[in-house]
Amino acid sequence: MALTLNEIVPWGRSYEEYQQMFALTDIELGQRILGCADGPAAFNAGLTQRGGQVISVDPLYAFTELQIRDRIAATYDTILLQLQHSQADYVWEAIASVADLGRVRMAAMTQFLADYEAGKQAGRYRPGSLPALPFENDYFDLALVSHFLWLYSDHLSCEFHQQSLRELLRVAREVRLFPLLTLDCQLSPHLSAVTAQLLRDGFTVSRQRVDYEFQRGGNEMLVVRAA
Template sequence: MPETAGQAERPAEKTLERIVFIGRTYDEYMRMFGLDESDLEGKRILDCPGGACSFAAKAGELGCEVTAADIAYYHEADRLLEKELQDIGHAMEHVESEQSRYIWTEFPNSEALRSERLRALRTCAEDMKVHPERYVPVTLPSLPFRDEQFDLTLSAHFLFTYADRMDAEFHRDVLRELLRVTRGEVRIFPLVDQSGRRPGEVEQLIAFARGEGWSAETKAVPYHFQRQADHVLILRAGGTIL
């Protein structure tokens, strides 16, 4: 099983066994998306799909108005905690059997990776109990948010990652919703599928976003764990990239 996160199935299926629930830490998010804390100040932020990531918890501590959205949140926090522990075990087996797909500078070894995933999980699970309002259950491609509700939307390890499972139409439908609920920027990471290949959906979604009046650029980021996965796509509402 790939070391991926969030909602991985196209059908409107809420069965927990069908959901890959893996978490990444706030620090990983900041590097993956090429952000610093000044980029978050005063922003209403959406993390979609949020998975078991600790970004919402940590950004909330910094005073951000942050919402995480994921199909997994239809289930209770205790069940998700149990599911995440199982998924971490499966993910580590995959990583250890496919070590050549990864660059071991972010993490010195698989045990360090496991520790980081567990740290994200514990932070997320605790925050879900204290601030359940931050965690909104959704079934993509639909989102229950109003137009332009968020200043910044982050989407990690979903679009493009599952290009072999979700067709171009589904990618476009998801992006249309992310753009609809965002008034500032949408950032998507990574720009490769599970094999490290950049799928055709990347250029298709860039063209779609530009057709909707959004500017688009790809930017190198300091986070590089999966091979070839070191760029983020940044879409800006009404902006112009020179």
């Protein structure tokens, strides 16, 4: 079922955060990349500026730039207030304070908004939702999923995670997911069952430490590849 705009809480990370969360090398950044659940993140805009090939898919892209801009304005203060109350869940180093976080996220979302309509015209922002993606088999070298699968394990079932991984591996040779934690900083309860199923299906699966930790304990990505 399609999300309504009022159900979406737009919050986007920067190009540099994506690079760190997924430990992306220059060679990998030159591959054909899918950013799944990218929302208002600046990864697509930043990689496109650097000459990369990336398509982002998210239900948010059913909306116009103006609608998304208004929704960001309507939710931004509430998100920052919630973060004020949950500061202990985060590591305040690279991002030093809640105010600093607000500036970093808003800069990323502003970069996204400036790129959005042109990127949509060019087919770089495509409306769509897991667990069914609008791409042919093996269209991408690499699919990235930041802050969607695992994070919302309380709302998204183990079966949804399994179907989504299968779909991501249909369209991409390799899938990376970050973080492996739920919103309350616990390892996702679906991780072991989903990993076991992927191994039975013949994929290779590894947990890899990365040089990025903002959510406390969130410093690993899952890497899944066709064997």
